[in-house]
Amino acid sequence: MVILAHQDDEATFAGVVGRLPSDTRFLWVTNGDGLSDELGMPDAAYAEKRRLETISAMEIAGFGPDRLTFLGFSEKDIYAKLASLDDGDPVFQRSAVLNHFKDMSARVTAEVLAFRPEIIFTHAWQGGQPEHDLTHLMAILAAKKLPSCQVFEVPEYELAYTVFLRFPPWRVGPVYEICLSPSEMDVKRRMLDRYETQKHGLGLSRILATAGDVGAMAWSLLTRRRIQRFRFAAREHFGPVPADRNYRACPHGADRLEYIGDDWQKKPISYSRMVVPVVCALEQ
DSSP, X not given: OEEESSTTGGGGGHHHHHTSOTTOOEEEEEOXXXXXXXXXXXXXXXXXXXXXXXXXXXXXXXXXXXXXXXXXXXXXXXXXXXHHTTTTOOHHHHHHHHHHHHHHHHHHHHHHHHHOOSEEEEEOOOSSOHHHHHXXXXXXXXXXXXXXXXXXEEOOEETTTTEXXXXXXXXXXXOEEEEOOHHHHHHHHHHHHTOGGGGSSSOHHHHHHTHHHHHHHHHHHHHSOOOOHHHHHXXXXXXXXXXXXXXXXXXXXXXXXXXXXXXXXXXEOOIIIIIHHHHHHXXX
């Protein structure tokens, strides 16, 4: 089972997706309406367009609509609720916000228990995007209800895209790498082309389209090793989720290093003040 936050997130590891069994189930938690304003579209219309783009992209990967589930939680609503946790609102309103995230987690768990996967792929816990991190935690909590379900995480980005589609050099634990064939790279590019909504803003699909340039440069700086553009784009990483991870601690040890440049109506998203309260509520 693959559990993701946004439509187009699967394109970051399209090579892995293409090698999964045909009976794999895919689950998207949000409706992807976060960038609707950039195209001047109503939230609902934009979200539906993204859903249809995903169905088309997944058909290229070999998975029909019957393998796809969209929970449809609003990105904008999630951000607004996270920001409200830092507003000093009354206790009852804070409780209502946390209950919303508990409902999201319960919906993810229900899908997992209905399908009962042996393996789950989800976002890496990176402090790069709050919905990625929360989706990761919801997948972890759901997997714990199954006796022998292993969870693998796939890196997307952190530290304002300086670590892109790779785990950072300081990661502890195994990292697995696959090398995409020319035909797999063609599928990856064709999947990206389906996301017209993401070509006008800072959507992950648009950034991923230039991963060969951005990723190769950043990775060379971090590791002091030169790497060719197409070699970077044609390699995908994933790894097992550590069993002893502390989700109440900042991924990079300092709040200012998490969700760099990410905000809700000019209010910066804080891991310690906005995400940790949700983590505590879900872990209870």
